[in-house]
Amino acid sequence: MAHFIFFGALYIVIAVVTSTLSTAVLNSRRTLQSQMTDRIAWNSEFHELPALDRVCRHVLTGELRSRECRHAFDCRECQTHARLIAKHPPTPAGKLEEDILGMSFPLDRLYHRGHTWARLEDDDTVTVGLDDLGRRLLSAPDAVDLPQPGTRVHVNSTAFRVRKRGADVRLLSPVDGEVLETGGPDRAWYLRVRPESFNVKHLLGGSEIRPWLQCEMERLQLALAAEGAKPSLADGGVPVEDIAAGYPDADWDAVCGEMFL
Amino acid sequence: MSAPKKYGMSIDIDRCTGCGACMVACAVENNIPPARPAANERNGITWIRVFKLDNGEDYPGKRSAFIPVLCQQCGEHTPCVSVCPQQAVDVDPRTGIVGQMPERCLGCRYCMAACPYHARYFNWWDPQWPPGMEKTLNPDVAPRMRGVVEKCNFCHGRWHAAQERAAAAGKADIQPGDYVPACVEACPTGAIAFGDLNQSDGDVARASRRPESFRLLERLGTDPKIYYRSRRPWVRKAAQDSRPASKAPQASGPVSQVAQASRPVSPSKEASRG
Amino acid sequence: MDKGLIARGLKRCSTGRFLLWILPWAALLAFGLYSAGLCLVLGLNQTNMDNRFAFGLWIFLDLTIIALGAGAFFTGFLLYILKVRELHAIINSAVVIGLVCYSGAICVLLVDVGQPLRAWFTFWYPNVHSMLTEVTFCLSCYLIVLFIEYLPIVLKNRKLREVPSFLVFEFELHKLIYVLAGVGTFLSFFHQGSLGGLYGVLRGRPFAFREGLALWPSTFFLFILSAAAVGPSFVLFTTWLVEKMARKPLVRPAVLQLLGRISGSLLAVYVLAKTVDTLVWINRTSPERGFPAAQYYSWQPFGTWILFAEIVLFGLAPALILLAPKLRARTGWLVSAAAMACCGVALNRFVMTIQTLALPTLPFDKFLSYYPSWQETGTFLAVVAYGVLVYSFSFRYLQLFPEERELKLEASQREEPVLAGRY
Numbered sequence: 001m002a003h004f005i006f007f008g009a010l011y012i013v014i015a016v017v018t019s020t021l022s023t024a025v026l027n028s029r030r031t032l033q034s035q036m037t038d039r040i041a042w043n044s045e046f047h048e049l050p051a052l053d054r055v056c057r058h059v060l061t062g063e064l065r066s067r068e069c070r071h072a073f074d075c076r077e078c079q080t081h082a083r084l085i086a087k088h089p090p091t092p093a094g095k096l097e098e099d100i101l102g103m104s105f106p107l108d109r110l111y112h113r114g115h116t117w118a119r120l121e122d123d124d125t126v127t128v129g130l131d132d133l134g135r136r137l138l139s140a141p142d143a144v145d146l147p148q149p150g151t152r153v154h155v156n157s158t159a160f161r162v163r164k165r166g167a168d169v170r171l172l173s174p175v176d177g178e179v180l181e182t183g184g185p186d187r188a189w190y191l192r193v194r195p196e197s198f199n200v201k202h203l204l205g206g207s208e209i210r211p212w213l214q215c216e217m218e219r220l221q222l223a224l225a226a227e228g229a230k231p232s233l234a235d236g237g238v239p240v241e242d243i244a245a246g247y248p249d250a251d252w253d254a255v256c257g258e259m260f261l
Numbered sequence: 262m263s264a265p266k267k268y269g270m271s272i273d274i275d276r277c278t279g280c281g282a283c284m285v286a287c288a289v290e291n292n293i294p295p296a297r298p299a300a301n302e303r304n305g306i307t308w309i310r311v312f313k314l315d316n317g318e319d320y321p322g323k324r325s326a327f328i329p330v331l332c333q334q335c336g337e338h339t340p341c342v343s344v345c346p347q348q349a350v351d352v353d354p355r356t357g358i359v360g361q362m363p364e365r366c367l368g369c370r371y372c373m374a375a376c377p378y379h380a381r382y383f384n385w386w387d388p389q390w391p392p393g394m395e396k397t398l399n400p401d402v403a404p405r406m407r408g409v410v411e412k413c414n415f416c417h418g419r420w421h422a423a424q425e426r427a428a429a430a431g432k433a434d435i436q437p438g439d440y441v442p443a444c445v446e447a448c449p450t451g452a453i454a455f456g457d458l459n460q461s462d463g464d465v466a467r468a469s470r471r472p473e474s475f476r477l478l479e480r481l482g483t484d485p486k487i488y489y490r491s492r493r494p495w496v497r498k499a500a501q502d503s504r505p506a507s508k509a510p511q512a513s514g515p516v517s518q519v520a521q522a523s524r525p526v527s528p529s530k531e532a533s534r535g
Numbered sequence: 536m537d538k539g540l541i542a543r544g545l546k547r548c549s550t551g552r553f554l555l556w557i558l559p560w561a562a563l564l565a566f567g568l569y570s571a572g573l574c575l576v577l578g579l580n581q582t583n584m585d586n587r588f589a590f591g592l593w594i595f596l597d598l599t600i601i602a603l604g605a606g607a608f609f610t611g612f613l614l615y616i617l618k619v620r621e622l623h624a625i626i627n628s629a630v631v632i633g634l635v636c637y638s639g640a641i642c643v644l645l646v647d648v649g650q651p652l653r654a655w656f657t658f659w660y661p662n663v664h665s666m667l668t669e670v671t672f673c674l675s676c677y678l679i680v681l682f683i684e685y686l687p688i689v690l691k692n693r694k695l696r697e698v699p700s701f702l703v704f705e706f707e708l709h710k711l712i713y714v715l716a717g718v719g720t721f722l723s724f725f726h727q728g729s730l731g732g733l734y735g736v737l738r739g740r741p742f743a744f745r746e747g748l749a750l751w752p753s754t755f756f757l758f759i760l761s762a763a764a765v766g767p768s769f770v771l772f773t774t775w776l777v778e779k780m781a782r783k784p785l786v787r788p789a790v791l792q793l794l795g796r797i798s799g800s801l802l803a804v805y806v807l808a809k810t811v812d813t814l815v816w817i818n819r820t821s822p823e824r825g826f827p828a829a830q831y832y833s834w835q836p837f838g839t840w841i842l843f844a845e846i847v848l849f850g851l852a853p854a855l856i857l858l859a860p861k862l863r864a865r866t867g868w869l870v871s872a873a874a875m876a877c878c879g880v881a882l883n884r885f886v887m888t889i890q891t892l893a894l895p896t897l898p899f900d901k902f903l904s905y906y907p908s909w910q911e912t913g914t915f916l917a918v919v920a921y922g923v924l925v926y927s928f929s930f931r932y933l934q935l936f937p938e939e940r941e942l943k944l945e946a947s948q949r950e951e952p953v954l955a956g957r958y
Contacts, residue, residue, distance in 0.1 A: 368649020
């Protein structure tokens with residue numbers, strides 16, 4: 001009798017552990033084949049961000065008091081976002097300024113919270129670039145890794161990588177599509193992409209830019225202070241062209257990790 | 262084949278002189294390796310071991326007794342059998358002997374912790390015989406390897422030999438007296454009687470039923486097959502006392518090395534003990 | 536130099552300083568391996584164990600670190616099964632501690648047995664009635680579970696997670712982590728218990744023998760309770776120690792206080808159960824077997840002070856401290872109480888191992904003493920060094936404390952209140 005109980009329990013435990021492992025392995029194989037890797041990578045990185053980085057865009061605009069994003073900044077699937085957009089349609093572009101806090105944020109494009117932007121061109125391609133704050137953080141980079149034409153990019157996957165002073169930053173792609181042409185820091189854009197769809201619900205535009213940027217400047221101050229920088233960027237200050245040069249001791253990898261998510 | 266036996270012993274403490282012949286015979290019969298220089302009474306191998314019991318008084322009232330202790334071949338709830346993780350110990354249903362399988366022993370020493378009679382011994386060293394001494398080895402008994410536990414098995418090899426002789430002679434069963442362990446054979450005073458406890462009219466069974474017979478640690482419920490007897494009341498009392506005490510008989514081992522003594526606590530505590 | 540391996544946003548000391556930290560522990564490990572090697576090659580005569588002290592320092596310390604490593608299964612149970620979300624902050628650290636404790640204990644056990652190469656015999660010829668068989672099976676299975684739980688932590692290393700198959704496997708495995716937590720809890724329940732059962736079934740040792748429920752003596756349940764109580768305390772203590780050595784906040788104080796409260800409550804239940812059990816043992820179990828309990832404490836140095844120390848000083852006192860919210864809020868009290876609880880469990884394991892074997896059972900026996908040889912101590916120090924090394928490497932290259940990054944920002948926020956508008 002004791003034999004049955006003992007060996008029964010043992011075999012059940014072994015079976016449960018092996019089946020858990022094999023389920024994980026099989027599911028991994030399937031996931032790898034379905035090319036969801038980028039989404040998983042971004043999801044895992046998103047959940048490692050500090051809570052104040054995961055704030056919902058509607059908190060930035062003041063519509064909500066506090067909310068943590070539950071979709072890893074992919075507002076395309078978010079019910080709350082759809083509901084709020086229906087209630088408060090975005091301000092028409094004509095009434096807004098392009099120069100915000102001393103930085104240039106043109107209104108002909110939409111911005112990703114990771115500081116890339118996407119602009120629909122006349123030939124139905126999308127241009128992807130780095131916004132002004134991103135440019136000032138990564139000015140005069142040591143190296144830029146651009147994808148080969150023909151590579152597929154997905155929303156929130158890696159669009160391209162920039163290396164500067166020990167920081168190895170991956171920039172998040174604002175669109176799904178296939179890379180047609182690559183630019184670089186010397187040109188006004190980084191990638192030209194043939195989009196799969198032009199669902200841009202997850203990108204920021206219009207009246208959202210100012211509050212978002214104010215929040216980003218606070219986050220930048222926090223990140224710099226966390227790296228031991230002395231007080232700077234007092235209210236109203238404009239970031240210089242090469243921010244990194246102003247903080248030679250700061251861990252630029254950590255600062256960029258914060259700002260570019 | 263034959264009715265199951267329950268081999269046991271009746272040891273007459275009054276006859277034991279403490280000569281230690283049983284210890285020597287056991288070591289010779291069972292191929293116990295010679296002790297290494299670092300061995301002492303705590304890590305040497307003595308399947309049977311004679312202890313000295315004193316009545317605690319000084320001259321001229323001092324009296325001593327000698328008690329040979331070996332594996333008690335427990336019957337009920339054998340402490341060592343139930344704890345061995347590899348089933349390297351079992352109770353032979355044909356003989357009642359608790360047998361140890363050194364080939365399967367892992368050396369975890371759990372059985373040694375379990376045995377209240379301290380009858381189990383561990384091979385702390387590799388067995389080594391000086392050149393030439395291998396001629397003294399008993400070919401019927403396998404020597405054990407380093408790192409395993411061993412203990413008295415009532416010279417099981419001799420039982421096997423007796424069985425084979427009986428089978429060769431066409432007999433169904435061995436006769437009492439065909440098979441005796443080495444210690445029984447060597448004892449010069451015949452203090453150790455060996456036999457089948459199931460034979461109620463046999464020597465051992467009858468001796469075990471005498472009023473002066475007792476077993477060690479009887480209340481633990483191990484049902485040992487070794488019965489001790491003594492006509493001296495102080496011996497019976499001392500051997501069944503629950504603890505050695507400073508006023509009561511203090512024991513010392515057969516080897517001269519003195520183990521660490523201990524100071525008992527205040528006399529009031531001792532007085533309050535039963 | 537190894538910056539690329541350290542998680543983004545986390546600050547760790549320079550590679551040179553890290554090597555300076557590692558070096559003495561590596562040396563200690565080398566010395567310990569040499570000691571263990573001596574025991575394996577020359578035999579267990581290298582130790583001071585003997586036929587009376589069949590168990591010594593190693594068994595006592597093995598049982599202690601297995602009890603201390605119980606934080607791994609218990610935190611996993613609380614987090615993944617009971618959904619106590621705050622414990623997410625220390626689960627990784629608890630898993631590493633558990634892994635180190637269990638793997639270290641098993642390595643020492645392999646040196647402790649006379650024939651380590653026969654270790655597989657227990658799996659091939661198991662004696663289902665023996666507590667040690669239960670221990671062997673549960674420990675082995677649980678060690679495998681711990682390795683599987685450690686794997687996702689390793690795979691989330693900055694460089695390793697860039698490999699797509701590692702990333703995806705970690706993600707898929709994490710979805711099923713609650714299954715592993717459940718299995719781990721089941722196995723731990725049984726092996727912590729059967730370690731207690733090891734002593735409770737010894738009918739030949741009335742000091743250790745206990746009555747119980749079905750085939751499980753009361754020590755089975757007491758060991759589970761004490762391990763579950765002390766696991767969170769040990770996690771608390773090590774977290775505090777690591778915070779002190781790293782000189783940065785790693786968890787919110789509320790998490791440590793939660794651990795303290797959990798530990799305190801379980802410790803209180805344990806002390807109650809142990810008191811009842813001790814009373815039953817003193818008044819019924821032991822006298823029925825012919826051994827009045829007072830005699831166990833009549834041999835120096837094991838007077839009744841040891842019983843008092845185990846149950847009151849290192850049991851009730853830390854339990855009361857950890858249950859008092861005002862005291863829990865003060866780090867000094869919290870950490871001291873946690874340390875005392877750990878000492879209490881160590882004392883309990885010591886008493887069950889060493890005192891049991893020291894006490895005479897036969898009247899012509901002696902009370903004996905034992906102290907470990909340097910080889911025994913060295914072997915155990917190897918485990919300590921191994922633990923520190925594994926934890927150090929894990930702390931540096933893996934993310935053991937998910938809240939560390941957030942706490943770093945909050946700390947700088949407190950120093951530099953941001954003047955721009957709040958959102």
